Amino acid sequence: MSTPLVSLRDVHKRYLLDDVPLDVLKGVDLEVDAGEMVCVMGPSGAGKSTLLNLLGTLDLPTRGQILYEGVDVTAFSPRELARFRNEKLGFVFQFHHLMPEFDAVENVMMPGLVRGVPRRKLEPRARALLEEVGLGARLDHRPGELSGGEQQRVALARALSMEPKLILADEPTGNLDSATSDAVHSLLFQINETRGTTFLVVTHNRELAAKMPRVVTMRDGRVERDERRDLPTAVQGQDGARPISPDDGPAEPLAEPSDEPRDGPAPEALEPGADA
Numbered sequence: 317m318s319t320p321l322v323s324l325r326d327v328h329k330r331y332l333l334d335d336v337p338l339d340v341l342k343g344v345d346l347e348v349d350a351g352e353m354v355c356v357m358g359p360s361g362a363g364k365s366t367l368l369n370l371l372g373t374l375d376l377p378t379r380g381q382i383l384y385e386g387v388d389v390t391a392f393s394p395r396e397l398a399r400f401r402n403e404k405l406g407f408v409f410q411f412h413h414l415m416p417e418f419d420a421v422e423n424v425m426m427p428g429l430v431r432g433v434p435r436r437k438l439e440p441r442a443r444a445l446l447e448e449v450g451l452g453a454r455l456d457h458r459p460g461e462l463s464g465g466e467q468q469r470v471a472l473a474r475a476l477s478m479e480p481k482l483i484l485a486d487e488p489t490g491n492l493d494s495a496t497s498d499a500v501h502s503l504l505f506q507i508n509e510t511r512g513t514t515f516l517v518v519t520h521n522r523e524l525a526a527k528m529p530r531v532v533t534m535r536d537g538r539v540e541r542d543e544r545r546d547l548p549t550a551v552q553g554q555d556g557a558r559p560i561s562p563d564d565g566p567a568e569p570l571a572e573p574s575d576e577p578r579d580g581p582a583p584e585a586l587e588p589g590a591d592a
């Protein structure tokens with residue numbers, strides 16, 4: 317058996333509110349393999365977003381381990397965590413946290429700028445990613461000049477920009493109409509299929525859940541059910557979706573970034589919630 321992409325081992329999260337403890341996660345065990353599409357469901361307050369924040373290393377568990385490819389990231393320093401997030405994870409949250417003063421291309425370039433990747437490498441790639449999510453005609457628009465679904469697609473393109481292994485999405489289509497949601501969902505499957513990106517998606521959307529090969533249901537801080545099923549590809553809405561050509565990728569690798577952020581904003585400016 318190969319090492320899972322991510323393993324949660326007996327993860328607990330306790331919040332203290334006015335010194336009163338609130339146990340939000342009560343021992344979560346979960347393994348996700350590279351390339352999986354996992355949907356997390358469950359009633360409001362079950363701890364889904366808390367779990368996603370821990371997986372995204374935006375918060376630390378009170379107890380337990382979070383291993384990425386066998387390495388416990390809960391032991392990382394804040395600086396190591398910032399770098400880990402930037403390189404390995406992509407975030408798509410319900411309120412997209414795009415930077416309002418920058419246009420679509422710049423927003424997609426942002427994680428790379430933070431890593432010190434030169435603009436000349438980032439820009440063509442950002443444009444290609446925006447084309448890929450169907451926004452080729454909106455490259456110069458700022459978030460305020462885009463619809464909700466378009467903003468969500470910019471967030472997805474941005475999440476893809478550093479070629480993360482895992483994309484964490486918290487109700488990515490929670491505020492979209494059903495046609496736009498369907499389009500964004502198809503895009504997730506298309507990216508999974510063509511790039512092998514792993515997705516962990518929290519959703520209340522039953523149509524999306526019905527298409528997902530694995531559904532984890534949480535209740536009261538625990539995993540209540542973990543179902544896997546084989547679904548025909550057609551169910552996932554890939555019929556008719558434009559296949560992404562391998563030529564769409566970067567002409568040369570993006571690697572060799574320096575350790576230090578150079579001309580971008582501070583890493584924390586990119587994290588979900590930073591501009592909320």
Ligand SMILES: Nc1ncnc2c1ncn2[C@@H]1O[C@H](COP(=O)(O)OP(=O)(O)OP(=O)(O)O)[C@@H](O)[C@H]1O
Pocket residue numbers: 331332333338340358359360361362363364365366367
């Ligand atoms: N920072 C915090 N301090 C105290 N309690 C918190 C904090 N964050 C979340 N909680 C509580 O933890 C519980 C789980 O919250 P969480 O956001 O994980 O739920 P959820 O499953 O994502 O729900 P929803 O479907 O409504 O988004 C809730 O009862 C919430 O009030």
Ligand SMILES: [Mg+2]
Pocket residue numbers: 364365366
């Ligand atoms: Mg939530």
